Amino acid sequence: MSRYDPASIEPKWQQAWEQAGTFVATRDQDKPKYYVLEMFPYPSGRIHIGHVRNYTMGDVIARYKLATGHNVLHPMGFDAFGMPAENAAMASGGHPKDWTYSNIDTMVEQMKPLGFGLDWTRMFATCDPEYYGQQQALFIDMLSEGLVYRKNAVVNWDPVDMTVLANEQVIDGCGWRSGAAVERKELTQWFFKISDMSGELLDALDGLDEWPAKVKTMQANWIGRSRGLQFAFSTVDAPEDFDRIDVYTTRPDTLMGASFVGLSPDHPLTRALEQDNPELAAAVAEMRKGGTTEEALEKAEKLGFDTGIRVRHPFDTAWELPVYIANFILMDYGTGAIFGCPAHDQRDLDFARKYDLEVRTVFVPAMGEEGTFITPEDGGPAYVPAKQETVRYLRGFAGQEAQTGEAAVDAAVDFCEENGVGQGVTKYRLRDWGLSRQRYWGCPIPVVHCDQCGVVPEKKENLPIELPDDVSFDIPGNPLDRHPTWRDCDCPSCGAPAKRETDTMDTFVDSSWYFARFTAPRAVTPTDKADAEYWMNVDQYIGGIEHAILHLLYSRFFARAMIKTGHLPASAAEPFNALFTQGMVTHAIYLSEELDKPIEETKPGRTPPMLRKIYHYPEDVIEFNYDGRPVAIRRVDVKGAANLEELREVYELDQADARAIEVIPSAKMSKSKNNVVDPMSIIATYGADTARWFVLSDSPPERDVEWTASGAEAASKHLTRVYRIASEIAAGDVPETREDPALLKETHKAIQDITLGVEAFGFNAAIAKLYGFTNALSKSRAGSETKRFAAKTLAQLMSPMTPHLSEEIWQLLGGEGLIANAPWPVADAAMLVEDTVTLPIQVNGKRRGEIDVPTDMPKEEVEKLVLAHEAVVRALDGGQPKKLIVVPGRIVNVVV
RNA sequence: GCCCGCGUGGUGGAAUGGUAGACACAGGAGACUUAAAAUCUCUAGGCCUUAGUGCCGUGCCGGUUCGAAUCCGGCCGCGGGCACCA
DSSP: OOOOOHHHHHHHHHHHHHHHTTTOOOOOTTSOEEEEEEOOOOOOSSOOHHHHHHHHHHHHHHHHHHHTTOEEEOOOOBOOOSHHHHHHHHHHOSOHHHHHHHHHHHHHHHHGGGTOOOOGGGOOBTTSHHHHHHHHHHHHHHHHTTOEEEEEEEEEEETTTTEEEOGGGEETTEETTTOOBOEEEEEEEEEEOGGGGHHHHHHGGGGOTBSOHHHHHHHHHHHOEEEEEEEEEEEESOOTTOSEEEEEESOGGGGGGOOEEEEOTTSHHHHHHHHTOHHHHHHHHHHTBSOOSHHHHHHSOOOEEEEEEEEEETTEEEEEEEEEEETTOOTTSTTSEEEEOGGGOHHHHHHHHHTTOOOOOOEEESSSOTTTOOOGGGTOOOOOOOTTSEEEESSOOSSOSEEEHHHHHHHHHHHHHHTTSEEEEEEESOOOEEOEEOOSSSOBOOEEEETTTEEEEOOGGGOOOOOOSOOOOSSSSOHHHHOSSTTEEEOTTTOSEEEEOOOEEOHHHHTTSHHHHTTSTTOSSSSOHHHHHHHOSEEEEEEEGGGTTHHHHHHHHHHHHHHHTTSSOGGGSSOEEEEEEEOOEEEEEEEEEEESSOGGGOOTTSOOOOEEEEEEOGGGEEEEEETTEEEEEEGGGOTTOOSHHHHHHHHHHHHHTTOOEEEEEEEEOOGGGTOOOOHHHHHHHHOHHHHHHHHHSSSOTTSOEEOOHHHHHHHHHHHHHHHHHHHHHHTTOSOOOOOOHHHHHHHHHHHHHHHHHHHTTOHHHHHHHHHHHHHHHHHOOOOHHHHHHHHHHHHHHHTTTSHHHHHHHHHHTTOSSOGGGSOOOOOOGGGGOOSEEEEEEEETTEEEEEEEEETTOOHHHHHHHHHHSHHHHHHHTTSOOSEEEEETTTEEEEEO
16 A cells, blocks of 8 residues: 655646646636635745745635635735835845746745645736736826825935835834934825725725624724814914914813814924924924834824914913924824813823923713822823713813713814804824835836926826836935936827836735736736626635735725726725635744854953854754753754753753753744744645645634644644545455444534534634544444545545645545545535433533433423432532523523 | 734643533553554643542633623733835
8 A cells, every 4th residue: 555645646636737727717607706815925035834824725715615616716926016126136236126036936836836726827926017007007097087196295214325214114213224313204295095985995894794803993993083173273473374273173072171282293384483493493303303103103202392372262262372383293184283181181191291281170080989080180190081981071161061072072063063163074094095105116107297297197008117127226215216218208298308207106006906907817908897897806815914904905995996997897896705814823933142252262352252142943953841941952962862851961051051042932933033934845844735734723714823843743644644544445445344324424524514614714623623533434433335435525625725635535535537626515414413412510600410311302301300410409408499591402500 | 102903731722601621732651563663542721638529720800690711891911003014
């Protein structure tokens, strides 16, 4: 009998699928279509075990849907524009294009041996001119629909390198290369008008039944609809044209607690004051230092500057409030100006205390806490209860004295509207999407700047506007900007000499419509109508939770924009019917701190040896327990230690030499920590099916999974066992003994469990059931026909996860055709019925015994049996039960 | 700082509000073998001068319930996101 040999089995079946065109998708109106998509990878150079997990999950769904009679579309491509390619070019010469395409080649080569049921004929990379040319066409259509516009926005500016920095290139407020303090600088940039759709994008979340609730919550908070009051303070001693300052507040009920007005450093009034007040200008310049991220702004020390201007309180013109410029106020949200109510906002309170401003408590807890409550005026923290909580107003002006924040806000808005102070408005936190990037390796924005005509879209027949190849990355900045000829062109409108836009698009644009392009990847328009109508929507989308907000929100916006521009059917407004977010694959980090040179080499006057951190590769160490915690030693240091005791001795010696390796468990895989597990070595050692089986087993798919060598080995052992069991059955080595009705039942139970498991993304639980079923099959003394049926069913149930092994077993057992095409087994409902059930008996919620009863026994009879049970009799001690709860088929609880 | 998650044996984890620890890994004991590997069988949350029909136990504290890993409130820890990483 032959051994399980993945190295020979796997290429054989991959070839068979390719020859049969098993996974090539073509439109077929007779079958229900199913579009399964995993978030496409960035071509970093090598596939990562996290990719293997992500694509295996998608593949399980794809193969399962194929077996259940669907016409499946399961494509793959690459999200290929972006900074790493430029960084590589800067670091080691070369060209981003060469680097990217060579990485793509490598990754495709690494993915193919994994046997994913992908339609490779549809593959593309977003850096293919064929793709980004269509993206440019889309952009032009969006421009003419009014979905794109230009405005000023701030960027991270490195004043030394004279270049724009990405947020990740700003480290502790300084440029990553120059180390210079980063400033916020305004540039004219392109924007998508996503904010026009804020309400629609928010409301439509309700219809996404098959999306995780957490993703919908995150998106809803991100869009951030708020109902508030917009009103104006009239100013005293302000420059011309600034006789009023518009503010927006979500808490108009706290107006009587106002103690100052805050302006954003980017507010028009701030800019006006800057002109002739050097002291103020210097303070504002200080506030503009640091990065642009919300996190940086929030964490920055709260700075203010008193403008000297005063405003009149809308309810009492004699009451004047100071106007401060404050660095924590965002120009993009509301009106860029707020009123501060220190008593009910911790940030305002910190600010008020710093600048010695008034604190006026507006409301206090409604009841109970009189004795313990310290008002903010008396040094307590800001009082910020939930809006649903009822509070008592000391300085209310509308509504009841005791009311919820919500009711008070509504009453305040009504009051203000009636008295002409302001009006209730709905605002969104969501800002327009800035898509301009001052970088080379991205999709060129297809517009031309003409002295006569202004900003003009490129003609579609001139697309794609291709990136020039002759560029260099030896100096910072955008190579397109300094290219001698690429910018020169004729105005598409008047024909006069003009200049191209040198900004390229945010890579989120590339990934916001690739799912639509996959339906017709070679079409000469962005999409093909018939294909888009047939294949959209994506039935199941799978990807990382890190994309919960931006990528998914942008894609939802793009789908709507593509409907408006005629590139998608109206039914595709929500492009992803179901979403699944999977966890990361983590791995322990092996860390030691070693002297950078031997002590004996130390000479007087020389630098003494320093401890430095060394990260070891997983394959270079042996891990074991020492003193109750996991530690490791280098394989080269084992010195013939044959058992645990000797390994521990070596570890102790290493500790003395400061060479002992600490194990830091479950860390995100990272190249710099050397804890990246290369899937290719796993495949080389165990085969693709083992890798696939392992990444699905043990951990729930939405949670992170720790890669362990022992886990991979266990997976491999199990597949070997399945192969051996199946071969024995195929070879007729099974003794013809008695019938075993239990095995037939187990088989149908397994069909039921695994089918439900796959449908619900419970892959780890499904695999646990497959272990159980395998054990049942192995132990069963059933006759060969029943065993053969069970083994064939096992192969089918495993086939989405371990497709190569399953094909091999299917063939051994005389299955017809490819298992990939065999119809998914259906459980016989009659086989799933159990005759008896074991009911645990609880007394006061604690388990005290159990009884076996027929499944259909009436409640009354169960009660009689329970009351007769010795544990219950003893607990009752002759008395009557207070309560008797019988949950049919589940449990019995006696309350005494 | 703000938003969203997660936390169960030595380890990964299972459990429609209903027997906590399924299924595995590592460990222990045994069988087979000249031996090893492979394979198979059994064992396995913690506690105890009472070994039981016992007590404790799902990050911590409290609540709802006949019954809570699961629901609610507060706290601690870890992770994801925060609009130019993808």
